[in-house]
Amino acid sequence: MNDFTPYSALIGGGLIGLAASGLVLLAGRIAGISGIAAGVFSARGHERLWRAAFVLGLVAGAAAIVHLSGIKVEVRSIATVPGLILAGLLVGFGSRLGSGCTSGHGICGIARLSPRSLVAVGVFMVTAAIVVFLVRHVMGVPTWP
Amino acid sequence: MAVILAAFACGALFGAGLVVSRMTDPAVILAFLDVAGNWNPTLAFVMGGGLIAAVPGFVLARRRAKPALAADFQIPTRRDIDGRLLIGSAIFGLGWGLAGICPGPSIAGLATGATAFFVFVPAMLAGFALHALAERVLARK
Numbered sequence: 001m002n003d004f005t006p007y008s009a010l011i012g013g014g015l016i017g018l019a020a021s022g023l024v025l026l027a028g029r030i031a032g033i034s035g036i037a038a039g040v041f042s043a044r045g046h047e048r049l050w051r052a053a054f055v056l057g058l059v060a061g062a063a064a065i066v067h068l069s070g071i072k073v074e075v076r077s078i079a080t081v082p083g084l085i086l087a088g089l090l091v092g093f094g095s096r097l098g099s100g101c102t103s104g105h106g107i108c109g110i111a112r113l114s115p116r117s118l119v120a121v122g123v124f125m126v127t128a129a130i131v132v133f134l135v136r137h138v139m140g141v142p143t144w145p
Numbered sequence: 146m147a148v149i150l151a152a153f154a155c156g157a158l159f160g161a162g163l164v165v166s167r168m169t170d171p172a173v174i175l176a177f178l179d180v181a182g183n184w185n186p187t188l189a190f191v192m193g194g195g196l197i198a199a200v201p202g203f204v205l206a207r208r209r210a211k212p213a214l215a216a217d218f219q220i221p222t223r224r225d226i227d228g229r230l231l232i233g234s235a236i237f238g239l240g241w242g243l244a245g246i247c248p249g250p251s252i253a254g255l256a257t258g259a260t261a262f263f264v265f266v267p268a269m270l271a272g273f274a275l276h277a278l279a280e281r282v283l284a285r286k
Contacts (some may be wrong), residue, residue, distance in 0.1 A: 003176060005167060009187045012166025013194025019159035020195070021202020026151040028212030029219055031159060033249040038273040050152040055252060057156020062253035064157070065164040073164055076172035076258035079244045088251075088265040089190025092272020093279075094247060098233025099221070103159075104245045105234075106192060111199035112207075112220070119226050120234040125178075127238025132178040135243070143175070143182060 008071075020108050023054075032104020033058070034095035078142075098124070147214040160253040166191040169254040171245030171261065178242055 001056040027050065039051040066073050079087065095101040098120055100109060105124075109117020135141045167173045167268070168191060176185035211217055241247050246265050254262035 003183075003185050003187070005187055005228070007159040009166045009190035010194040010197075012164070012168070012262075013191035013196075014163040014198045015158050015162030015165060017162075017195035017198025017200075017202070018193070019155040019162060020199040021205075022158065023152065023155040024202050024206045024212065024218070024220070026212055026214045027148045028215045028217055029152075030221070031155065033159075033247075033252065034273075037248060037252060037270075038277075041270070041273065042277060043241055046148075050149050053149045054156035054159075054236065057153040057158075058160035058249070058253050059256050060153075061157030061162075062164045062169065063158030063160075063256035065161050066256050069165075073257055074167070074170045075254065075257050075261065076170055077246070077259065077261035078239045079171070079261065084244055084246075084261055084264040085268040087240040087244035087246065088259075088268025089245070089272040089275070090236050091247060091251075091265075092240075092269035092274075093276045094233045094236030094238070094240060094272070096213035096233065096273055097229050098235075098237055099230060101237060101249070102241075103249050107195040107199050108203070110192075110260065111196055112203040114221065115224050116221070116226060116230055120230055123231055123234035124238035124241060127235045128242030129178045129180055129221070129268070131239055131242025132175055132232075133181055136179055137181055143179070 014104070016107060017111070020103075020111065024108075030108045032100050032103055032108060034092070034101040035099075037106055038092075038096055094124075151214055159249065160256070162195075163250050163253040164256070166194070169250045169257060173247035174241075174247075174250075178245070 017060045025027050036051045036054050105117040105120040173187050177188035216237055251262050251265050
């Protein structure tokens with residue numbers, strides 16, 4: 001548990017929750033990233049514009065922390081290119097079919113006690129944990145040191 | 146225009162939060178999902194912090210007739226658990242468990258310049274398109 005960072009997790013999580021509160025109170029929308037990102041391509045006019053603005057903001061806000069804050073930002077990925085492509089396809093398809101991902105169901109849905117989101121989060125957490133168990137402990141793929 | 150600016154600002158706050166909380170590091174996500182290994186509860190604290198800040202927003206939203214800058218609230222009202230929700234969430238979980246990357250961190254992660262996100266994001270967009278195509282084919286039947 002030496003990689004456990006509770007304070008930055010609570011602070012960063014707080015910023016995420018504040019963004020979700022802000023979007024619903026100002027624009028009346030759910031801050032679900034899969035829905036917003038997909039809508040950049042499928043929606044038209046104003047519906048497309050605000051979604052594009054949100055996605056741009058997502059990158060800009062992240063860039064501000066990466067380049068201006070002085071916080072050390074690590075990206076430790078051991079997935080191969082085919083693995084990343086398969087994972088991306090599954091995450092994209094599954095989040096649309098299941099009407100949401102870790103943000104829309106995980107933060108917004110649970111915050112409003114949506115029964116659909118509670119079930120969705122349970123299903124994707126358990127599925128992902130089983131995948132990690134199989135990859136790491138059955139197939140024996142090495143973990144990050 | 147006000148909604149577009151608000152969306153940008155909320156997106157920026159969201160993206161900043163993802164980096165600060167280390168959700169853009171797949172090793173942190175996978176260590177949370179690895180309950181049989183060296184378990185790292187960081188992700189649970191991110192969700193906790195997120196809920197502490199999001200619950201008041203949604204409680205307040207429920208008491209308002211309309212949002213500050215837009216004509217109406219567009220909040221899902223469905224409560225039924227259907228096959229699409231279960232199967233979609235399971236497929237999502239498969240991908241999330243494989244790479245330790247989900248939609249928000251993948252897009253915010255582009256700001257780090259890490260190659261993994263530049264491979265993952267186009268594949269995810271292709272997944273969105275495949276889903277739209279599948280729904281269209283199903284609707285035609």
